[in-house]
Amino acid sequence: MTRWRLLDTGAQPASFNMAIDEALFQLHVRGESQPTLRFYSWDPPAVSLGYFQKHSAIDFASCRELGIDIVRRLTGGRAVLHANDLTYSVVVDSGQGIPSSFEAVYRLLCQGLLEGFRLLGFEGEHGREEMECSSSDICFAHATVADIVYQGRKFVGNAQTWQGAALLQHGSIVLEPQEETWAAIVKTDSRESLRAQLKSRITSLREILGRGIDLDELKRAITTGLTERLQVEFEVGELSSQEWALAIEIASSRSRRREKHLSADQRK
Template structure:
């Protein structure tokens, strides 16, 4: 059984959140940082854009007016709203049993998430890679490997990147509905707010809607930690960022920009 570090860094600004994930990946690739499961949230709320998402329909002026930061993720995919969500990241490598093939890595971590949701009483499934998806800039409207569905609707989306034999996978778990907020953040071309809301309702959900109650993020962290411990054959021990990790994260954060 591998010993992993468990981090809970609380709610931080968007650029620092991405800086920490990248710093942990960099330092794990150097052999300095241990395998790590991290939970975090966002203050202020934010929209993260996929690394390759050069053009998009996100209304950046509306984000600014509503007090939302906008940041580029180091991973692919489409825009994710980090408001009323819980984000996790997994930083590990082949030494800790992470498969070399991306498809197998997604499967391993997805099984851990499914185990965790089962502890919350939910029967969830991993998205099949062949599911069709509309052309949209909203990540949660598209289904891909690494996503988790409940009764055909997505409420967990994730993406990953590699550095050498080390992997960073991070994902967003929607705690409360984001549909109303999304309608105020999109530059709609040929669609109405009502139409977008209906489309979102048909393809997305939240943990609060599924369970019919307000969710305490701590209960989700506990369940997912247990589920991932099963799939990763890991023992998680609570820890903190090191001085060097935080310093590198702050340096990375200071150099980030949105295009």
């Protein structure tokens, strides 16, 4: 049975969360980091933008007022709100028991998540056709085969990037309702209309289970589900000194670029 490392890095700032995943991915591409499932959360809350996404609908001023950070991730897709969610990342390659097709990998990993949700007492299902919404920039307003829904409403979104045979997949599991926050940070002609649209398209584990969920309970269920579906063995581990050093370097580099851009904007 293939062994994967299980990491739980807790709550981190947005830039450092993305730097850790980038470090894991870079080192895995070089053959210097093992297959890894990582759980984490965000402090402060953040919006992550897809790698190629234009972000015109996100109101940066409102985000700043609410203490919500903005970060761009390596994976594709649309904006994801990381407030009252559990985020996971998977770093692996197609030579380690996963398919080489992006859609097949989405289905396989989602099957593992679905197994975990069954352990929590409910049946989710794969997303199907993309759902239309007036705000196309919000990931959770749309459900595709990469995602998981409950009774037609999405609560898990996923995104990928590949380099050669190596994969980085991000996933966000919504724990608490998010439509009020979204309505406060998206530019729209009608916040009430957007709020109603999102409520009809997005759900959360609290709404599904009728209770708040303990994060450790959720992580155990997901890990068990992925173990059964992927036929892998998870071993609890930590970031290596090499991974920490590279993550710090990446985060510092991004911070310097951001400060440079802010200074340039201020001189205009």
